Amino acid sequence: xxxxxxxxxxxxxxxxxxxxxxxxxxxxxxxxxxxxxxxxxxxxxxxxxxxxxxxxxxxxxxxxxxxxxxxxxxxxxxxxxxxxxxxxxxxxxxxxxxxxxxxxxxxxxxxxxxxxxxxxxxxxxxxxxxxxxxxxxxxxxxxxxxxxxxxxxxxxxxxxxxxxxxxxxxxxxxxxxxxxxxxxxxxxxxxxxxxxxxxxxxxxxxxxxxxxxxxxxxxxxxxxxxxxxxxxxxxxxxxxxxxxxxxxxxxxxxxxxxxxxxxxxxx
Amino acid sequence: xxxxxxxxxxxxxxxxxxxxxxxxxxxxxxxxxxxxxxxxxxxxxxxxxxxxxxxxxxxxxxxxxxxxxxxxxxxxxxxxxxxxxxxxxxxxxxxxxxxxxxxxxxxxxxxxxxxxxxxxxxxxxxxxxxxxxxxxxxxxxxxxxxxxxxxxxxxxxxxxxxxxxxxxxxxxxxxxxxxxxxxxxxxxxxxxxxxxxxxxxx
Numbered sequence: 001x002x003x004x005x006x007x008x009x010x011x012x013x014x015x016x017x018x019x020x021x022x023x024x025x026x027x028x029x030x031x032x033x034x035x036x037x038x039x040x041x042x043x044x045x046x047x048x049x050x051x052x053x054x055x056x057x058x059x060x061x062x063x064x065x066x067x068x069x070x071x072x073x074x075x076x077x078x079x080x081x082x083x084x085x086x087x088x089x090x091x092x093x094x095x096x097x098x099x100x101x102x103x104x105x106x107x108x109x110x111x112x113x114x115x116x117x118x119x120x121x122x123x124x125x126x127x128x129x130x131x132x133x134x135x136x137x138x139x140x141x142x143x144x145x146x147x148x149x150x151x152x153x154x155x156x157x158x159x160x161x162x163x164x165x166x167x168x169x170x171x172x173x174x175x176x177x178x179x180x181x182x183x184x185x186x187x188x189x190x191x192x193x194x195x196x197x198x199x200x201x202x203x204x205x206x207x208x209x210x211x212x213x214x215x216x217x218x219x220x221x222x223x224x225x226x227x228x229x230x231x232x233x234x235x236x237x238x239x240x241x242x243x244x245x246x247x248x249x250x251x252x253x254x255x256x257x258x259x260x261x262x263x264x265x266x267x
Numbered sequence: 268x269x270x271x272x273x274x275x276x277x278x279x280x281x282x283x284x285x286x287x288x289x290x291x292x293x294x295x296x297x298x299x300x301x302x303x304x305x306x307x308x309x310x311x312x313x314x315x316x317x318x319x320x321x322x323x324x325x326x327x328x329x330x331x332x333x334x335x336x337x338x339x340x341x342x343x344x345x346x347x348x349x350x351x352x353x354x355x356x357x358x359x360x361x362x363x364x365x366x367x368x369x370x371x372x373x374x375x376x377x378x379x380x381x382x383x384x385x386x387x388x389x390x391x392x393x394x395x396x397x398x399x400x401x402x403x404x405x406x407x408x409x410x411x412x413x414x415x416x417x418x419x420x421x422x423x424x425x426x427x428x429x430x431x432x433x434x435x436x437x438x439x440x441x442x443x444x445x446x447x448x449x450x451x452x453x454x455x456x457x458x459x460x461x462x463x464x465x466x467x468x469x
Contacts, residue, residue, distance in 0.1 A: 164350030164398075167314060168405060169340025178352050254315055255335035 003214045015040070057126040066126045070133055074103045077137040081242075084145040087152050088263045089249050097245040101144050105238030106137045109230045117226060135206065135227050136234040139191065143235035144242040147187030151246045152262065154179035162257050172251040180247055187239040191232050198228065270326075272440040273313075273342065273409045278321035280312035283464040285321065290409065290440035295431075297443050297455030299469065304461040306444040307346075310411040313442070314344035325408060343407040347414040348391075349398030356389060356397060357382040364404040371400040376426050391418040399427065403434060412443040416450065428454055 018040055025032040057065055078099025088094040110133045114120065120128045155162060158179060165175035198204060206227060210220035250258050273290040280286075283305045290296055298306050312319040315330060315338050323330040330338055353359055360368045365382070372381060375396040381389070389397065395418045402410060410431075416424040431441060431454070445451045451458055458469035 158350070158352070160346065160348065161350035161352040163316060164346065165352060166336075167316060167339055167344045167346070168401065169336045169343070171336045175352075252318075253335075254318075255339075256316055256318065258318075 054126070054130065057130060061122065061125060063122075063124055066124050066129055069126065069130055070107070073130075073133060073137055074099060074106060077102050077106070077141045081141050081145040081148070085149055085152070087156070087265055089246065090261050090263050093245075093249050093261075094263065097249070098141075098144050098148060098242055101238045101242035101245065102137055102140050104241055105140050105144075105234045105236075106133055108237060109136050109234040113226065113230050132227070132230065136230050139231040140234045140238040142190060143187040143239045146190070147183045147239040147243045148246050150186040151179055151183035151243050152250070154182050155250055155257065156259060156262075159257065159259065166255060166257060172247070172255040172257075175255075175257075176247045176251065180243055183243050183246075184239055187243070188235065191235045195228055195232065198224070204228075272326065272438060273442075274322075274324040275313060276322040276324075278309075278312055278319055278323060280308055280317060280319035283308055283312070284466070286312075286466050288459070288466070290442060292437045292440060293435055294457065295435065295441045295443060295455045297445055297451035297458045298461050298466070299445055299448060299451050299458065300461035302446065305464040306461050307413050308464075309461065309466070310344050310413055310442065310444065314339055314342055314411055316344060340405055341407055342409040342411065343402045343405065344411040345398060345402050345413060345415060347395070347417050349394055349401065351386045354385055355382075356384055356386055359386075359397075359401055360404060367404045368400055371403055371430075372397065374426070374430055375400065376423070392420065392423055395419060396423065396427065399430075403430075408439055410439075410441045410443075412441060414444055414446070416445075416447070424450070 018036065021036055022033050024030070025036060053069065057069060078095055081098035081102065082088060082095050085094070089097060110129060113132055114123050114129060118128050118132075155176070162175045162179065166172070204224050204227075207220045207224040210223065211217055249261055252258050270292060271289050272292045272294075275289070276287045278286045286309060288296070298309070300306055308317070311317045313323060315323075315335055325333075325338075325341060333341070351359065357365065357368075360382075368382065373379070377393055377396055381393065381397070386394075395415070399412075399415060412431075415431075416427050419427065428450070435441065443451075443454060445454075459466055460469045461467075
């Protein structure tokens, strides 16, 4: 493996490309210059911090610190999933459900991969556990957020149909089934599309990174396949938990539709 | 008239004031009042579609003794506009109910073959009558009819009223919301009015 080292000057030169974006913003009067600068600065600072944290984790290989880092990641992913919801569940459910879904899906899939395919020593070695969990969480988050959003949206829009079924004595799983199907489908489509287009339409970032860092393309591809399978599995698991959770929360033991458990729309 | 079929006591469903009423076997009770007075909310509360406290009984059994779906199959609320969840009309009837549905739709003067039509091709007035048939085939004990003829012409309205009269028997009852004063007068054995969430004798 040969890695061409990058100097700070190399990065500064690459960052100059942002001037193009800034120029577009000024010319078209988009008013995005400030946002652009802040976003770029955030990216640089966040990634540098991550590098420091990862370096520290890899040096110590402590189970407690690895678990702490994983919790922080799950926490942020949960927050992101919630922030993407236009209509949130009330109370602790709003943050708790998405977070629980991702915690369960992310940890399950990552641990399975560590225990069966990768088998590092120790099994929780942060060099493997943290990047894997990150990949799985990042993608599961999209599915979870989409699924929750779509279910809430369908239940609100098709309220008359759902309540007509309930009024005729259908149970909540029967009455919610059409909306649940729409939501799960919408949430799974992106990961399916990604699988179909990978390699043809785009080269996944992780694989590209590995190849640039000098890895054998075949090895990089194998890793990428593993990651995509993990992402697909994690998304499926996370979406089912999140969608079923929303369905459970927006109904009750008397099989009523409880849209009153949605917080008012933001904005 | 026979013994009480449906008994409601101190039903609280804000913003409505607590409601008590009783439906005798074979009785039609009409509630009239302006839009927004809370007539639909009252029906939804009785059908257990919205949370409400208070006592509701069918025969002498408390509502809590049934599951929500069991209760609503017996005490069925019919919204003024029915909801659809499948593409074709017939898919909204359970297999066992389809023959009965054909007979009912014929009695409601709907064209033969309407069951096979896509929901998108059904007119508002047809939809309202199909909605009624959908409830009736399940043989509920109490019907909570919310403006049951609001989309119908006079002939259609008469057909519905006649069908309801035939359906009624000693162990069944109907609560009907109507802002059509003449209809309330024609149909009901007893009348109440709802104003600002408050139910009173007409």
